[in-house]
Amino acid sequence: xxxxxxxLFLLLTxxxxxxxxxxQSYVFGTLVDISIYGESDERARQLAEHVLQDFxxxxxxxxxxxxxxxxxxxxxxxxxxxxxxxxQPISIxxxxxxxxxxxxxxSEKSNGLFNPAIGHLIGTWGFQRxxxxxxxxxEVAIKNLIHAQPRMTDLVxxxxxxxxxxxxxxxxxxxxxxxxxxxxxxxxxxxxxVKNALINIGGNxxxxxxxxxxxxxxxxxxxxxxxxxxxxxxxxxxxxxxSGDYQRYFMRDGKRYCHLIDPRIGYPAQGxxxxxxxxxxxxxxxxxxxxxxxxxxxxxxENRNQAAQAMGVTDFMxxxxxxxxxxxxxxxxxxxxxxxxxQFSKF
Amino acid sequence: MFNFQNFKHKYIRLWLxxxxxxxxxxxxxxxxxxxYLFTAxxxxxxxTKVQIKLGDKIYGxxxxxxxxxxxxxxxxxxxxxxxxxxxxxxxxxxxxxxxxVHQGWLSRxxxxxxxxxxxxxxxxxxxxxxxxxxxx
Numbered sequence: 115x116x117x118x119x120x121x122l123f124l125l126l127t128x129x130x131x132x133x134x135x136x137x138q139s140y141v142f143g144t145l146v147d148i149s150i151y152g153e154s155d156e157r158a159r160q161l162a163e164h165v166l167q168d169f170x171x172x173x174x175x176x177x178x179x180x181x182x183x184x185x186x187x188x189x190x191x192x193x194x195x196x197x198x199x200x201x202q203p204i205s206i207x208x209x210x211x212x213x214x215x216x217x218x219x220x221s222e223k224s225n226g227l228f229n230p231a232i233g234h235l236i237g238t239w240g241f242q243r244x245x246x247x248x249x250x251x252x253e254v255a256i257k258n259l260i261h262a263q264p265r266m267t268d269l270v271x272x273x274x275x276x277x278x279x280x281x282x283x284x285x286x287x288x289x290x291x292x293x294x295x296x297x298x299x300x301x302x303x304x305x306x307x308v309k310n311a312l313i314n315i316g317g318n319x320x321x322x323x324x325x326x327x328x329x330x331x332x333x334x335x336x337x338x339x340x341x342x343x344x345x346x347x348x349x350x351x352x353x354x355x356x357s358g359d360y361q362r363y364f365m366r367d368g369k370r371y372c373h374l375i376d377p378r379i380g381y382p383a384q385g386x387x388x389x390x391x392x393x394x395x396x397x398x399x400x401x402x403x404x405x406x407x408x409x410x411x412x413x414x415x416e417n418r419n420q421a422a423q424a425m426g427v428t429d430f431m432x433x434x435x436x437x438x439x440x441x442x443x444x445x446x447x448x449x450x451x452x453x454x455x456x457q458f459s460k461f
Numbered sequence: 462m463f464n465f466q467n468f469k470h471k472y473i474r475l476w477l478x479x480x481x482x483x484x485x486x487x488x489x490x491x492x493x494x495x496x497y498l499f500t501a502x503x504x505x506x507x508x509t510k511v512q513i514k515l516g517d518k519i520y521g522x523x524x525x526x527x528x529x530x531x532x533x534x535x536x537x538x539x540x541x542x543x544x545x546x547x548x549x550x551x552x553x554x555x556x557x558x559x560x561x562v563h564q565g566w567l568s569r570x571x572x573x574x575x576x577x578x579x580x581x582x583x584x585x586x587x588x589x590x591x592x593x594x595x596x597x
Binding site for chain 1: 565
């Protein structure tokens with residue numbers, strides 16, 4: 115009888131709403147999803163509002179091609195215009211200078227496979243537009259840009275000024291800004307005393323605390339099906355990011371051209387459908403979860419493991435162009451496959 | 462004095478001995494039917510509703526147990542979402558690339574499809590979500 119009452123009590127309490135606030139918005143040209151656990155609805159709404167405003171202002175400042183409004187280019191666009199004209203030092207805000215220094219270090223670590231200086235190449239392929247239609251491949255332009263070798267190390271950053279020694283450098287922080295925004299948001303929420311939250315910007319996710327009694331659980335998108343391929347628990351401070359060929363791409367003559375350009379050849383990377391990286395807690399976890407998947411995605415099959423090691427990533431999964439799944443040893447222990455009997459190899 | 466324990470044992474033994482093969486068969490079948498129903502209807506993966514979001518607002522949650530086309534006016538035009546046979550999908554969309562339409566049918570809880578240009582998203586809901594958020 116005692117047990118009956120106990121289970122009845124459990125049943126009743128489970129009817130009460132759990133203290134979970136959830137919001138979904140479109141910022142950064144993508145979906146932003148914020149969950150906050152354990153705060154009142156009103157406070158959670160205000161906190162999420164603040165985070166979204168921060169995202170919007172970052173988006174306005176860092177957007178590579180969309181002006182804030184007609185005739186009003188973003189800080190990054192002004193910088194790119196200045197790069198084309200002269201090699202005189204240009205004043206930039208301290209946080210942008212810090213971002214460029216950080217992105218340069220990460221680019222060097224990746225042996226140039228993560229290269230935010232190839233904005234002109236990305237533009238040539240038509241990926242610097244909201245609605246990209248397949249463009250004719252401008253082979254001459256690509257060849258010239260590969261020859262000119264725009265690199266992050268062409269930037270000279272000093273005392274919050276920057277100039278480039280290579281006029282073909284055009285910055286596109288598309289593979290950096292979302293991760294940066296995650297770090298900003300997570301440090302803001304911690305500062306505000308929030309213990310439990312999950313922030314998702316276009317598939318890059320960072321966790322604070324957990325979802326009640328259990329860790330936050332994250333699904334990883336299947337690159338060719340409208341569902342998750344696996345789930346994993348995201349402990350406090352960890353971040354996860356996925357790069358895929360299925361979000362921004364176009365098809366021509368049955369061939370897929372995705373938005374991830376191999377800076378060595380100037381063409382979209384062809385060997386990979388998706389890469390997911392899992393990053394342990396640090397003040398940089400968000401940035402690393404965004405950046406580190408790119409070199410692994412672009413690198414050839416035999417060098418993917420080295421690419422991950424170079425970025426300091428031990429937990430990662432690759433799905434190659436033949437839909438074969440490769441998982442690092444430590445990642446294999448953390449993944450829960452959705453379908454039974456998933457075939458995968460270990461690195 | 463009447464021994465209840467003894468009586469109970471005797472009674473059960475009597476009852477068991479009167480069970481025929483057919484009775485056992487019925488019992489086993491009934492039990493397996495209950496187990497089947499439990500797994501088919503009560504597992505997490507069984508989606509019951511589709512939630513449609515327009516921008517950051519919930520446009521509506523519709524039962525999957527119906528045949529229906531939902532017309533939603535997004536930022537660039539009208540999107541049609543079809544619900545049929547316990548599934549849901551983007552049927553028509555004014556967006557250029559039609560990624561959302563190519564996603565096809567969603568049938569399992571937690572599955573989602575997004576149309577970024579028209580800012581409309583579909584998500585299949587169940588009693589328990591298999592995960593809190595999706596990395597894509």
